[in-house]
Amino acid sequence: MLADKHRAEIEAILAKYPPEHRRSAAMPLLYLAQQEYGHVTQAALQEVAELIGADRTQVGSLVGFYTLYHDQPGGTYRLQICTDLPCALRGAETFAEKLCENLGVRLGGTTPDGMITVEGVMCLAGCDRAPMFQVQGADGIHYHENQTVESAMKVVDDLRRKSSHA
Numbered sequence: 706m707l708a709d710k711h712r713a714e715i716e717a718i719l720a721k722y723p724p725e726h727r728r729s730a731a732m733p734l735l736y737l738a739q740q741e742y743g744h745v746t747q748a749a750l751q752e753v754a755e756l757i758g759a760d761r762t763q764v765g766s767l768v769g770f771y772t773l774y775h776d777q778p779g780g781t782y783r784l785q786i787c788t789d790l791p792c793a794l795r796g797a798e799t800f801a802e803k804l805c806e807n808l809g810v811r812l813g814g815t816t817p818d819g820m821i822t823v824e825g826v827m828c829l830a831g832c833d834r835a836p837m838f839q840v841q842g843a844d845g846i847h848y849h850e851n852q853t854v855e856s857a858m859k860v861v862d863d864l865r866r867k868s869s870h871a
């Protein structure tokens with residue numbers, strides 16, 4: 706359980722909020738769970754819900770809504786392409802399809818080397834610079850805008866190179 710390994714951290718997070726606003730601790734607690742397990746597991750979801758006195762479904766909806774949270778295991782990096790309507794009008798869907806083809810995965814899948822999970826996500830606030838994606842990894846989140854399949858493959862190559870030197 707999360708509380709077994711991170712009791713002090715959990716208490717510090719909860720202490721930031723008055724008891725009547727305990728639910729506000731959901732986001733940092735989910736983030737802690739994700740750091741621990743790589744994604745928010747069902748058990749962690751339940752635990753966070755109990756810690757803040759909320760319904761498991763409510764906490765689950767946060768995980769579903771925010772692209773920063775993942776409810777499934779993934780690769781070392783998550784390459785998240787915005788496929789929302791404004792970006793789709795600038796070719797994001799075709800871009801996503803072709804990039805997946807190049808990587809040998811389906812949208813939502815992970816490359817066989819376990820390095821890249823490609824996901825389609827909703828608006829990332831770069832609508833006029835599509836096709837665009839963000840890459841989430843241990844070193845944070847990086848945006849890549851006005852992309853082509855070729856430039857995106859270069860980003861992937863760089864990630865693989867960086868990872869092999871880590």
Ligand code: FES
Nearest residue numbers: 787792829831832
């Ligand atoms: S719709 Fe794609 S970034 Fe806004």
